Amino acid sequence: MATKEHVRTAVRGLGGRRARSHDTSDQRLWRSTPAEVARRLRPGLSLVAEQVIDEITLRIPEYSRPADTLYVKAVRLAVDEALRQFVDRIENPSMPLEADVFRTIGRGEANEGRNLDPLQTALRLGARVAWRGLTEQAEPLGITPQQLYDLGEAIFVYLDQIADAAAEGYDEARAQVAGEMERRRHRLLNLLLSRPAASPDAVADLAKAAGWRLPRTVAGVALDEQCGGYRPPSLPPDVLAGLDRPNPCLIVPDPNGPGQAQTLEAGLRGWKAAIGPAVPLEAAATSLRWAREALELGRRGVLGDGRNLIRCSEHMATLVVFKDEELVEALAEVRLAPLAHLRPSQQDRLAETLLAWLRHGRGAGEVAARLHVHPQTVRYRLRQLEELYGDQLSDPDVRFELEIVLRARQATTGFGAA
Known part of the structure; x- marks a missing residue:
């Protein structure tokens, strides 16, 4: 028993x-x-x-x-x-x-x-x-x-x-539950990127259903789809990801918040990407559009200096210049016409000197310091430019247009870092 x-x-x-x-x-x-x-x-x-x-x-x-x-x-x-x-x-x-x-x-x-x-x-x-x-x-x-x-x-x-x-x-x-939340987050990302912009109430309702806190600002991130062989981005859960879209992207809440820049940089290691400027929630699609334009310029070598993450906020002037390249090219034909008869190497030297003069002041010493050449060399080049352009260099509108086309030329040809 x-x-x-x-x-x-x-x-x-x-x-x-x-x-x-x-x-x-x-x-x-x-x-x-x-x-x-x-x-x-x-x-x-x-x-x-x-x-x-x-x-x-x-x-x-x-x-x-x-x-x-x-x-x-x-x-x-x-x-x-x-x-x-x-x-x-x-x-x-x-x-x-x-x-x-x-x-x-x-x-x-x-x-x-x-x-x-x-x-x-x-x-x-x-x-x-x-x-x-x-x-x-x-x-x-x-x-x-x-x-x-x-x-x-x-x-x-x-x-x-x-x-x-x-x-x-x-x-x-x-x-x-996780799958449903992920589907809601995908719908939210699509809603934020819709054009025309969705109503604030619709965004707020879907954000609540997706467990996503509404931020004050957002930034769109464009990802290079050619980097698909890399590991998925390792990002905080409040980042909305559209990795399966034809043009993969992210929506980052409060991109200028404490530590966000470092977190994004670390999470996108191994990816080529561009982050748009911080904008109100209803302008998320605009931020992403700028990011995509910056990413394309990065592919061409115009932006980024070889870095994998391009920040639009650091290149706004270049983005503006390249918004309509045909128009810039037409303007360049007019404003750079005085240099057209010179050899390419002469054109580069004078263009470099003229851009430095426009950007950093009209003193030969300061321009020489920027270009790392002798002041006498700068004075010689400036006399050449005065002979080629004459009174045009005294016109503020002409100087403004010259800086636009010279910046664009520098970005595409890399003739010098004035």
Whole structure:
């Protein structure tokens, strides 16, 4: 006959570990108990269920909700199902676990916003109560100590199977929620980039549904789709990503906030990208358009100086100049016509000197310092320019137009860094 000491020894041996038996070994555990025991246990299952529920609601605050009748029913259904299948398995050891109800429990835990710790605690408590009930009835049921030990181990194998099924349901629910949130974030990104701009109310509603805090400003980031072989960007969760769009992009909230520049730089390591200027939320599409223009200029070598991340805020004048290149080229033909008859090397030297003169002042010494040449050389070049342009260099409008076309020429040909 089983004694309480036998039971305590068995519990110490089984508690705190998860069985890893193969199916055949599991069935051996169940077969060691006579099927008659199942028939004798069934009339008392209701009482055991009450004891299990009392223990769970007393010791686990998450499940102590007596006023919630639907929740109480759900707990009772879970306990009743667990006990029923346990007894059925004693009677028919080859019967597989009917896992759907336990997957549903796992999904419920995820929907409640909890992790699986309370459920695992509840399973252990339930197993302990069921084990205690078995030990108390072992003698009248005619269960030997070895059968009781095997049955106790079977409880923990069964507990493992229930926990695995609940974990599957939990993971499914979390993945479903994550997938739905990701879809909402994609819709939000599309809404922010729509033209004409979406209404503030529509943006606010979708942002709330997507769990995205509305920022004061945003910046669009254009990513080079040719960098698809690189690892995905590693960015904070508040960055909206459109990596699967024909032209991959990001929307970065509050791009000028503390640490944002460094975070973005680190997250985009390995990618070629351009970040547009910070703009109000309704102008997100405009910021992204500028970023795409900057990225294209970066591909051509006009912007970036070889850096992988181009910041539009550092190149606004160049972006303006290259907004209509045909117009700039037409202007250049007019304003650089006095240089057209010179050799290319002469054109470059005089263009470089003229741009430095326009940008940094009209003193030969300052221009010479910028160009790293002798002041006498600068004076000679400036006399040449005066002969070529005459009174035009005294006209502020002409000087402005000359600076535009010379900046564009410098960006595309790299004739010098004045």
